[in-house]
Amino acid sequence: MNVFKIRRFIIKFKALVTSNKKLVVFGLSTVTVCFLALYIHQHRSGRTGRVDNALTWVTGNLQENTGFFTQGIRKITNTYVFLVNAAKRNEILETEIAEAKQKLVQLQEVEAANRRLSSLLDFKAGLPTKTLPARVVAYDVSPDFLGIRINRGSSDGIRLGMGVIHPGGVVGTIHRVSDHFSDVLTLADPASSIDAVIQRSRARGIISGETNSLNCKLKYMDKLEDVTQDDPVVSTNFGDVFPSGLLIGHVSEVSSTSNGILQDITVKTAVDLYRLEEVLVVVSSNQSAKNNP
Amino acid sequence: MYLQTSQQKTIRSVNPLIMVGLFVGLLLIRTTAFWISPSLFSNWDLLLPFMLYFGQRRPLFEGLLLWFILSHLYSLNSVAPMGVFVVYYLILFVIARLISEAFFATEGIQILGLISVLAVSSRFILPLVAKGFNSGWPIWSWRNLHLGMIFTNIVLGWICYRGLSFVDKITFKDARQILDLGEGLA
Numbered sequence: 001m002n003v004f005k006i007r008r009f010i011i012k013f014k015a016l017v018t019s020n021k022k023l024v025v026f027g028l029s030t031v032t033v034c035f036l037a038l039y040i041h042q043h044r045s046g047r048t049g050r051v052d053n054a055l056t057w058v059t060g061n062l063q064e065n066t067g068f069f070t071q072g073i074r075k076i077t078n079t080y081v082f083l084v085n086a087a088k089r090n091e092i093l094e095t096e097i098a099e100a101k102q103k104l105v106q107l108q109e110v111e112a113a114n115r116r117l118s119s120l121l122d123f124k125a126g127l128p129t130k131t132l133p134a135r136v137v138a139y140d141v142s143p144d145f146l147g148i149r150i151n152r153g154s155s156d157g158i159r160l161g162m163g164v165i166h167p168g169g170v171v172g173t174i175h176r177v178s179d180h181f182s183d184v185l186t187l188a189d190p191a192s193s194i195d196a197v198i199q200r201s202r203a204r205g206i207i208s209g210e211t212n213s214l215n216c217k218l219k220y221m222d223k224l225e226d227v228t229q230d231d232p233v234v235s236t237n238f239g240d241v242f243p244s245g246l247l248i249g250h251v252s253e254v255s256s257t258s259n260g261i262l263q264d265i266t267v268k269t270a271v272d273l274y275r276l277e278e279v280l281v282v283v284s285s286n287q288s289a290k291n292n293p
Numbered sequence: 294m295y296l297q298t299s300q301q302k303t304i305r306s307v308n309p310l311i312m313v314g315l316f317v318g319l320l321l322i323r324t325t326a327f328w329i330s331p332s333l334f335s336n337w338d339l340l341l342p343f344m345l346y347f348g349q350r351r352p353l354f355e356g357l358l359l360w361f362i363l364s365h366l367y368s369l370n371s372v373a374p375m376g377v378f379v380v381y382y383l384i385l386f387v388i389a390r391l392i393s394e395a396f397f398a399t400e401g402i403q404i405l406g407l408i409s410v411l412a413v414s415s416r417f418i419l420p421l422v423a424k425g426f427n428s429g430w431p432i433w434s435w436r437n438l439h440l441g442m443i444f445t446n447i448v449l450g451w452i453c454y455r456g457l458s459f460v461d462k463i464t465f466k467d468a469r470q471i472l473d474l475g476e477g478l479a
Contacts, residue, residue, distance in 0.1 A: 028353065036380065043375030055369055059317070063325050070326040138324035140371050143336050143442060144419060147372025149324075175372045185372045191428040211420075211430040211437075274331045 046160050048178040060181035063138040064151060075105060120278055123167040129243050131165070131280040132156060137181070139274075144211055146189040146273060148172075152281060153180040161241065163282040169247035169270030170194065170235050171279050182281075186273050187248065188214050195238040196248050201226040207233065207248055207267065214273055216249065218265040225263070227254050233267050242282060301465040308464040309359060315460065316343060316363050319453075324370055336445040338415065340367050342453035344382045345411055348389020349398060350461070360386045374426040381422045385415060404454050405447070412446040413438075 017024050042049070048056060124131050134150035152158050154177045164171040164184045172192060175185035185192050188209040196207045196218060203225035205218040218233060231251040237244040253266040296304070319339055327334050340363060347356040364382040368375050388411065398407045416437040420430050431437075460466075 025353075028357070032357070032383070036376070036383070039379060040376035048369075052369060055366065059320070059366070059370060062317075062321055066321045066325040070322075070328070074328055138370070139327045139334075141320055141324050141339060141367055142371040142373060142378070143338055144423075145371050145373045149370070183372050189372060190430045191372070191374075211434075274327065274335070 046176050048176065053178045056178040056181055060137060060149060060151070060178075063149065064135075067137055075102075075109070116278065119167050120280065124280055127243055127280075129282050130284040132158070132283050134164075134182075134279055134281055136276045136279060145191070146186045146209060146214075147175065148184045148186060148273075148276060148279075150182050150184060150279060150281070151180070153178050153182050155179050157283055158182045158281060163241040165242065165246060165280050165282060166271050166276060166278075168272070169249065170242060171271055171273070171276065173241060174281065184279075188216055188269055188273055192216075194242070194248070195236045196233050197236055198225070198227055198251070199232040199234045199245075201231070203227060204236070205265070214269060215252065216267045216269060218251070218267050219262075221263045221265055223256060223261055223263055227251060227263060227265060229254060296465075305465045308461065308466045309355065311460055311464060312343070312359060312457070313362060315457075316340070317366070320366065320370060332441070333445060336439070336442040337449055338412075338442075338446050340364065340378070340382055341385065341412065341415060341446055342408065342450040343457070344385040345389045345408060345450070346454055346457045348386045349393045349407075350458075353390070356386060356390070373423065374428050377419075377423050377426050377428065380425070381415075381419050384418055384422065385411060388414075401451075401455075405451050408450040408454060409443075409447050412443050412450060415446075416443065 043052075120133060124133070132152060134152040136148050137151050138149040140147035148171075150164070158174055158177050160174055160177055162174045164173060170187055172184045172186035172189070173194070174182050176183040186209070187194055187207055190209045190211050192207070192209050194207040195204070197204050198218075203221060205221040207216050208219055209216050218227075221227060229251055233248045233251060235242040235244060235246040235248055247270045249267040249269040251265055252268040253264075255264045256262075316339075323334060323337060323339050343363060344360065347359050351359065360382060361379070364379045367382070368378045371378065389407075392407065396403075396407075398404045416439070417432055420432045420434075420437060423430070424432065
């Protein structure tokens with residue numbers, strides 16, 4: 001009976017839709033616009049809700065494990081496949097060489113990871129701030145935005161706006177937090193803005209990214225300020241986000257803007273943002289570390 | 294292989310799930326296997342061909358549902374403000390849908406032309422949408438006409454479009470225009 005009613009309703013609904021196509025399109029557009037407004041309003045804070053948390057958890061874990069898988073494939077393609085091609089002459093010797101090479105590569109990989117982690121540890125020990133190590137699990141899906149995902153979230157004490165650094169220099173700030181993963185807005189993203197100074201002349205500006213580029217712009221720099229090519233640009237403690245004096249990059253180009261009051265400064269980032277594996281999140285600033293040891 | 298109508302119907306009903314699964318698979322490759330070719334991957338707009346395909350070949354309700362699911366998943370994997378990609382891909386979906394009213398791409402060259410037009414115009418639509426979220430860059434900038442990015446999206450978009458139409462073929466999914474024509478005849 002119920003099934004019959006439902007079917008009758010569907011038939012009536014279909015008839016209504018086909019006879020009033022304009023009304024349906026208008027209704028759908030109105031619902032879509034209202035829905036979009038609600039959607040954007042709901043996501044304004046940067047903190048993810050339950051559904052988003054679950055989705056991020058699923059994709060994040062998949063990305064974390066896919067990372068291991070793809071790295072494995074990378075090792076195989078870089079070593080084993082080439083060795084198979086090279087050693088057609090002697091199959092036994094080739095197997096032995098492949099195994100030895102594989103072991104060597106594995107050892108080299110362990111050694112490189114060891115070196116990287118100990119430099120991270122040395123760097124961490126030398127910092128006046130409290131930091132939390134994190135692994136980069138994924139890169140931004142969009143070609144126009146430069147973000148990375150790390151395997152630490154609000155359950156590890158990560159909060160919005162915290163600084164993210166690397167022994168090579170500044171990486172960016174925490175942009176979105178879910179329970180177990182966080183998204184980092186890197187300094188080369190167009191939406192990023194980080195307080196910075198020219199180390200030599202102490203001239204101050206704002207570092208912001210450019211689209212389709214790994215370079216940054218040092219904005220709002222007066223024409224009278226002393227800036228030359230290859231000048232190191234470092235972070236400031238403004239806003240207690242980063243420790244002061246951390247390398248951001250080097251000035252690669254200086255020119256005057258057409259309006260004549262500001263300089264157009266391009267900065268090459270110190271960190272290779274496409275090759276990051278581990279980073280440190282600045283969980284407590286200099287000041288709060290002093291207050292809460 | 295011959296299948297009964299009921300079996301074909303069952304396979305057809307899982308088509309949207311296959312589309313979502315395919316997208317998630319490509320998303321994982323795009324976000325984790327960056328080392329394959331950073332220059333290629335940093336230029337690839339993954340969801341563009343999906344939106345064109347859904348705009349051209351899906352009924353409105355199904356297309357809108359797929360648009361929302363995929364663009365929300367995409368947004369969760371980017372640092373762009375939430376809403377930028379949902380609006381951006383809705384615009385692309387609507388454009389593809391409007392184009393389909395006049396022009397239904399079925400041949401290889403037609404698909405290539407459609408993707409080329411959308412790949413170029415999307416370079417101006419995205420900064421326009423992003424500006425609305427205070428996160429943009431100049432709309433009329435030469436940087437938007439990044440040739441590598443446009444070329445990558447045309448080539449990969451074409452491959453992806455053909456892949457999606459292959460998925461439709463093996464899941465017995467009829468294209469929207471064929472359905473519309475069928476209804477008209479009936």
